[in-house]
Amino acid sequence: MSLQAKEIKKIEVDILLMAIKRRYGYDFTEYSKASLIRRLDRRRISSNLNYISELIPRLLYDETELDEFICELSVTVTEMFRDPDVFLAIKKKVFPTLETYPRIKIWHAGCATGEEVYSMAIMLKEAGLYDRVQIYATDFNNKSLEIARKGIYSCQNMKIFTSNYQRSDGESSFANYYHAKYNNIIMSESLKKNIVFSNHNLVHDGVFGEMHLVLCRNVLIYFNKELQQKVFSLFDECIASQGFICLGLKESLKFSVSADNYELISEDEKIYRKKIIW
């Protein structure tokens, strides 16, 4: 690709993003460009098109294209007890504080298909905290949310799930939390009781109450620095004094304007605690 072609591609991407923003209100303009362009190219190739700009008329005139497009752009890779050390660290370093509250509020921002939300629910149950908790699990991808709400997952990954559960210091058997049927598992109703799954877009939606723990793992890496800052401010607005935030293993509050308000309490697991606000 010549230099010129690359510049043309940039124009195509800009126009496409503007079209989606004006037509549907979804704003991807502050996403990390390198990841975004890779996904747009994948969409272009799977649609048998030569140019990214050819995606524009389809998106503008066919609303059903939007869902698929959003699925393509949002990364839904996750698993039960993903990064078991993180869950272990939450149990050891965050739960003792949560235990002291009569009501506990937790926000999973960017929950994708919900596996980590159910993992958290299981841990809270085992710690005897579940009845006091309200979990808000949000994502901007409605298809993912639908899967999360149903709590139905393929048996295919059971080995990993079970091993992750054990490595997270699970106190019982993972099999106690689901029913298996036709190569699928469905998570127990008792886990769903205190979880609200709802649509929320970190790019433009606001906060909805004070939180004791916010989990936002492997979401911010898809945003550019400016949008990361905005989202950090959003979290800062809602995290209670001495509340916690847990990021992805390779994410950090380091570049955030609110970094001074937090101390890193678990370095490898990227768990931060907000300092006391007087």
Added chain:
Amino acid sequence: MYKAIVIGASIGGINVMSILLNDIPVDFSVPIIVVQHISDDRKSGLAKYYNKQFDICVVEAQEKQKILSAHAYITPPDYHLLIEDDFTFTLDNGEYFRYARPSVDFLFQSAAYVYKDKLIAILLTGSNYDGGEGMKTVKNNGGHTIVQDILSSDMIEYVMKLTQIDNMVNYLKKITS
């Protein structure tokens, strides 16, 4: 004058990478960015290991970090590594590509868009054909492509079918000199 070197290697490439990094003079001037497939150990200390072994500065590439000359960057395990227009890194935790995460193709392609003809891409060892598409993009953008001739023959054949290879090396000193 080249502005960056990207290197792709599979699990078997650790020894080769060691020879290569050992040969790099301490005052080398361009950034070296390495994708190395490793076993699924998410806490791999590969960057630390290399950094201890050699005189040059080897670090793990970090999210939104500015790419500096005279540094060697290793892709963190279990993430794809991409390069932005402003010469910073972006990590990507998306799907595996050709059974790989990190993917050599993804790094090479994004590097090719940014560095264009100022890029050298070296494919040391390969698995599941990861790296071929990336080499093609590097070449199409005017970059310089090098493969090691100890690559498995079907991998070499695959890459050569896709694109032009500028150099075949065996003794890695040839690359660094």
